[in-house]
Amino acid sequence: MASGEKPVIDVRDLRKVYHVGSVDVVAIDSVTLHVDHGEFTAIMGHSGSGKSTFMNLIGCLDRPTAGEYFLEGQNVSQMSTDELAAVRNRHIGFVFQGFNLLARTTALENVELPMLYAGVDPQERRTRALAALDMVGLSGRADHTPAELSGGQQQRVAIARALVNNPSIILADEPTGNLDTRSSEDIMRVFQALNQEHRITVLIVTHEPDIAGWTRRVITFRDGRVVDDKTVQPKAKVPA
Amino acid sequence: MNFRALFRVAWQALVRNAFRSLLTTLGIIIGVSAVITSMAIGNGARAAVAAQLARLGSNLIVVIPGSIVSGGVNLGAGARQSLTPQDATSIAKEVPGVAAVAPQTQITAQVVASGNNWSTTVIGTSPSWMQVQNWTMAQGSFFTDADMKSASKSAVLGATVAANLFPAGDAIGSTINIKGAPFTVIGVLAAKGQSGFGRDQDDQVIVPLTSMQLRLNGQTWLGSISISAQSPDAVSTVVSSTQALLRLNHRLTPGQQDDFSVRNIADVQAAASETSRIQSLLLAGVAAVSLIVGGIGIMNIMLVSVTERTREIGIRLAIGARQRDVLMQFLVEAVTLACIGGAIGVALGLGASLLTSKVAGWSVIIAPTSVLISFTFAALVGILFGFYPARRASQLNPIEALRHE
Numbered sequence: 001m002a003s004g005e006k007p008v009i010d011v012r013d014l015r016k017v018y019h020v021g022s023v024d025v026v027a028i029d030s031v032t033l034h035v036d037h038g039e040f041t042a043i044m045g046h047s048g049s050g051k052s053t054f055m056n057l058i059g060c061l062d063r064p065t066a067g068e069y070f071l072e073g074q075n076v077s078q079m080s081t082d083e084l085a086a087v088r089n090r091h092i093g094f095v096f097q098g099f100n101l102l103a104r105t106t107a108l109e110n111v112e113l114p115m116l117y118a119g120v121d122p123q124e125r126r127t128r129a130l131a132a133l134d135m136v137g138l139s140g141r142a143d144h145t146p147a148e149l150s151g152g153q154q155q156r157v158a159i160a161r162a163l164v165n166n167p168s169i170i171l172a173d174e175p176t177g178n179l180d181t182r183s184s185e186d187i188m189r190v191f192q193a194l195n196q197e198h199r200i201t202v203l204i205v206t207h208e209p210d211i212a213g214w215t216r217r218v219i220t221f222r223d224g225r226v227v228d229d230k231t232v233q234p235k236a237k238v239p240a
Numbered sequence: 241m242n243f244r245a246l247f248r249v250a251w252q253a254l255v256r257n258a259f260r261s262l263l264t265t266l267g268i269i270i271g272v273s274a275v276i277t278s279m280a281i282g283n284g285a286r287a288a289v290a291a292q293l294a295r296l297g298s299n300l301i302v303v304i305p306g307s308i309v310s311g312g313v314n315l316g317a318g319a320r321q322s323l324t325p326q327d328a329t330s331i332a333k334e335v336p337g338v339a340a341v342a343p344q345t346q347i348t349a350q351v352v353a354s355g356n357n358w359s360t361t362v363i364g365t366s367p368s369w370m371q372v373q374n375w376t377m378a379q380g381s382f383f384t385d386a387d388m389k390s391a392s393k394s395a396v397l398g399a400t401v402a403a404n405l406f407p408a409g410d411a412i413g414s415t416i417n418i419k420g421a422p423f424t425v426i427g428v429l430a431a432k433g434q435s436g437f438g439r440d441q442d443d444q445v446i447v448p449l450t451s452m453q454l455r456l457n458g459q460t461w462l463g464s465i466s467i468s469a470q471s472p473d474a475v476s477t478v479v480s481s482t483q484a485l486l487r488l489n490h491r492l493t494p495g496q497q498d499d500f501s502v503r504n505i506a507d508v509q510a511a512a513s514e515t516s517r518i519q520s521l522l523l524a525g526v527a528a529v530s531l532i533v534g535g536i537g538i539m540n541i542m543l544v545s546v547t548e549r550t551r552e553i554g555i556r557l558a559i560g561a562r563q564r565d566v567l568m569q570f571l572v573e574a575v576t577l578a579c580i581g582g583a584i585g586v587a588l589g590l591g592a593s594l595l596t597s598k599v600a601g602w603s604v605i606i607a608p609t610s611v612l613i614s615f616t617f618a619a620l621v622g623i624l625f626g627f628y629p630a631r632r633a634s635q636l637n638p639i640e641a642l643r644h645e
Binding site: 117 | 242252551555557558562563564565642
């Protein structure tokens with residue numbers, strides 16, 4: 001941790017319990033961990049390990065049953081729905097497995113979308129969206145709709161959308177799950193570049209060791225608990 | 241999100257399903273155009289009826305003789321010989337609120353002028369008939385009280401009679417023969433055209449009542465007495481005072497029925513305008529129902545749209561849309577849909593009204609208020625029926641919405 005700097009993510013004794021009928025299912029069981037600025041982290045685990053639930057909590061899409069979650073030093077565990085929406089808008093950039101771009105909407109407009117809800121004026125929206133597309137190597141594709149782009153390109157549009165509001169962290173949920181090996185490597189290279197060259201904090205949820213191998217820290221979940229948290233030697237940056 | 245951005249998003253969503261959007265808003269289109277067209281036709285008809293009745297004289301009261309039963313056969317209203325010129329005089333003198341009284345009797349006769357002849361109605365009356373019946377002169381003058389006294393052989397022609405007997409327009413000063421008696425034409429009435437009931441009001445000849453009685457029909461009784469009240473408000477008191485006076489004059493005991501009847505145009509007018517008012521209300525009601533049905537159509541499609549776009553809503557929520565943003569997005573979409581329908585409906589309604597007046601020849605009055613009200617109502621329908629689907633969209637759970645296939 002850099003001295004004096006608050007961790008991006010600071011969760012303490014986080015619990016999430018679902019009520020299924022009369023049975024309580026503990027999805028997250030007393031998890032405590034930190035993620036600092038500039039980290040490149042993978043969260044691994046089998047399905048049912050609680051990693052998706054953890055991702056939803058970290059992404060402020062859901063509220064914990066117990067425990068506390070500080071995002072950039074701000075306690076977000078008990079915020080209202082609309083407050084959480086504002087936090088997601090300003091501090092979190094999502095990248096999903098299924099890309100989740102708006103259909104029949106150009107790449108540029110998709111990237112502008114978070115700024116629309118942030119109240120950024122149209123001129124600045126356009127400038128920043130074009131810059132973000134440039135960062136992910138899609139400067140020539142601004143006017144293409146998702147249907148006109150390959151899977152890898154669509155995911156890069158989604159990454160541009162995630163980083164356009166300068167979030168505290170980019171959360172990627174199985175970002176390569178729908179891509180072939182070659183496109184997967186492309187996408188991981190984009191994340192790596194963002195992390196190394198722009199010091200953007202990236203957290204990737206995956207069940208593939210290959211993907212986790214690109215990161216510098218791997219946290220493993222099992223049965224709602226953290227069973228392993230280790231620093232690893234990242235894959236060398238392979239030339240494209 | 242500001243309004244322009246909201247509107248843009250809504251517009252894009254509607255254009256993406258242009259045909260469906262049009263079908264959805266069809267109910268609103270039909271509703272709005274029906275309101276405007278029916279109100280325009282209703283207003284036109286009401287104005288036409290009112291204008292026709294106004295030409296009859298708005299404060300007009302008519303007294304006609306009562307019915308007569310002879311050997312079990314009722315000869316109907318007007319058959320009695322109960323009204324006399326004295327009745328007319330006493331009404332003029334004693335009933336308060338009366339502006340003018342005109343006794344009247346009429347016959348049908350063949351009128352002959354040099355080379356031409358024409359069958360028409362000949363009316364015997366007093367000079368006040370002009371005022372009572374709301375007539376003006378086109379040429380010459382009407383006869384005077386002096387003509388009445390002397391039973392002068394002067395006649396005033398209606399425009400139709402004048403045109404038929406004197407095509408050259410040289411009626412004034414000429415002599416006409418009515419049932420063999422020569423009369424001098426001293427005036428021609430200004431044309432009034434058809435009455436509300438299709439009778440040509442200009443097809444008549446007017447002579448002094450005294451001349452009529454002396455030279456033409458030899459009767460002492462009257463066909464009717466026309467009374468003009470001083471104001472529309474005075475009509476009802478004049479009616480009741482006239483009834484009381486005539487019962488007294490005719491020496492009717494309390495148990496006896498009236499041997500006359502008093503009718504007033506204001507009642508006819510009120511009934512006519514009430515009828516057309518009820519008709520336009522009925523039409524507007526039907527149109528309002530169709531607007532509400534249109535609103536249900538919008539709600540239905542908006543609900544379908546929310547379900548179809550669950551994933552989109554999930555994406556928007558995930559990247560920071562507040563519930564209010566999503567609510568507004570779908571509400572603006574519904575209202576835009578309704579307003580587009582309203583605008584098309586206004587255009588169609590105006591077109592249909594103008595077409596009706598052109599093709600059917602009906603008089604049509606397009607009231608700006610009916611345009612305004614129906615359009616506003618359409619927008620309100622959009623808000624009302626768009627709210628529930630929009631609220632449903634805004635309350636989706638982002639995690640579940642993102643998982644939706």
